[in-house]
Amino acid sequence: MIIDKIRKVNSEETTRVANTKASDMMVGKWIKCDNCKEILYKDDVKENYSVCPNCGKHFRLSSRRRIKQIIDDGTFIELMENLHTTNPINFDGYMQKIKSTSEKTKIKEGVKTGLGKINGIDVAIAVMDGNFFMGSMGEVVGEKITNLIEVAIEKKLPLIIFCISGGARMQEGMVSLMQMAKTSAAIAKFDEAGLLYISVLTDPTTGGVTASFASLGDIILAEPGALIGFAGPRVIEQTIKQKLPEGFQRSEFLLEHGFIDRIVERKNMKEELYNILKLHVGGKNEN
Amino acid sequence: MKTKMNSWDKVLEARKPLRPKTLDYIENIFDDFTELHGDRLYGDDKSIIGGIATIDGIPVTVIGEQKGKTTNENMLRNFGMPNPEGYRKALRLMKQAEKFNRPIITFIDTPGAYPGIGAEERGQGEAIARNLLEMSKLRVPIICIVIGEGSSGGALAIGVGDKILMLENSIYSILSPEGFASILYKDSNLYKEAADKMKITAKDLKELGIIDEIILENDIFNNVKKSILKNLKQLNKLSVDILLENRYNKFRKIGKGVEKDDITE
Numbered sequence: 001m002i003i004d005k006i007r008k009v010n011s012e013e014t015t016r017v018a019n020t021k022a023s024d025m026m027v028g029k030w031i032k033c034d035n036c037k038e039i040l041y042k043d044d045v046k047e048n049y050s051v052c053p054n055c056g057k058h059f060r061l062s063s064r065r066r067i068k069q070i071i072d073d074g075t076f077i078e079l080m081e082n083l084h085t086t087n088p089i090n091f092d093g094y095m096q097k098i099k100s101t102s103e104k105t106k107i108k109e110g111v112k113t114g115l116g117k118i119n120g121i122d123v124a125i126a127v128m129d130g131n132f133f134m135g136s137m138g139e140v141v142g143e144k145i146t147n148l149i150e151v152a153i154e155k156k157l158p159l160i161i162f163c164i165s166g167g168a169r170m171q172e173g174m175v176s177l178m179q180m181a182k183t184s185a186a187i188a189k190f191d192e193a194g195l196l197y198i199s200v201l202t203d204p205t206t207g208g209v210t211a212s213f214a215s216l217g218d219i220i221l222a223e224p225g226a227l228i229g230f231a232g233p234r235v236i237e238q239t240i241k242q243k244l245p246e247g248f249q250r251s252e253f254l255l256e257h258g259f260i261d262r263i264v265e266r267k268n269m270k271e272e273l274y275n276i277l278k279l280h281v282g283g284k285n286e287n
Numbered sequence: 288m289k290t291k292m293n294s295w296d297k298v299l300e301a302r303k304p305l306r307p308k309t310l311d312y313i314e315n316i317f318d319d320f321t322e323l324h325g326d327r328l329y330g331d332d333k334s335i336i337g338g339i340a341t342i343d344g345i346p347v348t349v350i351g352e353q354k355g356k357t358t359n360e361n362m363l364r365n366f367g368m369p370n371p372e373g374y375r376k377a378l379r380l381m382k383q384a385e386k387f388n389r390p391i392i393t394f395i396d397t398p399g400a401y402p403g404i405g406a407e408e409r410g411q412g413e414a415i416a417r418n419l420l421e422m423s424k425l426r427v428p429i430i431c432i433v434i435g436e437g438s439s440g441g442a443l444a445i446g447v448g449d450k451i452l453m454l455e456n457s458i459y460s461i462l463s464p465e466g467f468a469s470i471l472y473k474d475s476n477l478y479k480e481a482a483d484k485m486k487i488t489a490k491d492l493k494e495l496g497i498i499d500e501i502i503l504e505n506d507i508f509n510n511v512k513k514s515i516l517k518n519l520k521q522l523n524k525l526s527v528d529i530l531l532e533n534r535y536n537k538f539r540k541i542g543k544g545v546e547k548d549d550i551t552e
């Protein structure tokens with residue numbers, strides 16, 4: 001069962017179908033949970049932080065709604081909102097696909113970055129968006145995140161990044177791969193500045209994002225049941241020619257193996273972040 | 288001299304079993320190579336070789352991904368696909384190089400980081416990420432040379448340096464052309480077209496500003512040696528602060544996007 005689900009997450013085709021389902025969800029009154037198959041009233045789900053009230057499955061959240069859940073009302077100031085790709089390797093059809101995806105989803109790129117407050121505490125925050133090219137990292141995602149880190153260093157702000165990503169943006173070739181080095185080098189500077197970076201992993205966080213800033217938090221949180229890994233489960237299965245164990249590469253598995261600090265349910269996420277932020281105020285960090 | 292090779296020809300050349308591997312460069316370019324093993328955490332990954340050697344009398348730390356030339360060698364070397372302990376061994380040796388003020392030379396030649404159960408259990412993503420972060424701030428010169436197949440994060444994990452060099456017939460890519468074709472074209476048979484469109488040859492990447500130099504293969508070991516020495520000489524002239532600032536800016540400037548209100552096709 002879980003293996004089936006893993007395979008589903010990994011297949012771009014089915015993910016796209018799931019996306020359509022998510023948008024239908026906003027139109028119709030009822031949705032079916034893809035985990036427990038329960039038919040749910042959409043307002044109940046929405047009120048429940050987009051978590052299945054029946055089984056606790058955390059559904060995918062747009063960057064816009066995530067910011068609404070985490071950042072104090074009216075305090076979010078977006079940075080580099082209109083940064084677009086230059087199609088660095090001139091890949092055929094890429095700009096058309098960017099345009100149509102952007103029109104369809106009303107999302108401009110794979111991450112929103114900005115400044116805002118969490119219960120009154122100033123933070124720099126990046127929220128990736130799985131509804132735009134699976135949250136893949138190309139030059140825009142890399143540049144916006146790097147810029148945000150640099151702004152946070154300058155303003156001495158704590159940094160929070162919500163990750164969701166299928167990995168590198170393939171249509172941008174090696175320019176995408178280099179964003180891993182660019183963002184990680186920026187995190188190194190941030191680290192040396194003695195500032196707090198909290199990375200939050202959501203379903204799914206894989207590939208080049210896992211192998212760069214997502215894994216470099218001082219504190220790493222994850223939502224329950226999120227798929228987190230470097231290689232996708234399907235690639236692993238094809239390589240080792242055997243089925244993967246149940247729960248493999250899920251948040252609980254990563255906690256067990258020592259790669260994340262805490263699993264946090266979505267309804268508690270803001271308070272949890274606030275508590276961690278509070279613990280880093282005062283003492284040596286004051287001024 | 289060969290006639291003009293297309294991108295797919297270069298892929299085949301880069302993957303050739305008999306093409307020189309990391310150990311061949313170590314043997315032909317360096318003296319007194321002393322191999323050092325293990326990551327001090329889990330094990331010794333034989334797909335990454337590391338140690339201390341001298342080049343023209345200068346002590347350096349050498350690290351490289353090692354593919355085999357025969358099936359048996361490839362079994363031993365896991366086809367040049369490192370597990371986390373390989374990247375952690377590389378990092379341990381790089382930190383050691385920093386302590387003793389030795390420049391670092393890395394040789395990149397891998398189809399990618401190994402996608403396996405153990406690799407994921409031991410944090411393949413974390414291991415690669417950690418190397419990217421640490422390499423960006425090591426206080427000694429780092430020269431990275433793609434000698435064969437440089438594929439994905441598994442290549443980049445030892446590829447953050449002050450100079451990125453590529454052999455004339457090597458490739459450096461985000462994933463294999465076969466993988467790219469099957470995902471983006473939904474047809475793995477279109478790998479030749481993918482190889483071309485992905486911009487993965489030394490020439491392509493020099494034009495994109497991602498690598499610094501192309502090394503010709505007519506007198507391969509001698510050319511690589513000369514290039515290492517020339518670049519070391521340049522880098523050694525820089526203060527550590529300038530070295531690190533240049534290294535940061537080198538990656539900082541890749542892929543900046545463009546700010547505008549509308550997306551134009």
Ligand SMILES: [Zn+2]
Binds near residue numbers: 035037
């Ligand atoms: Zn459910």
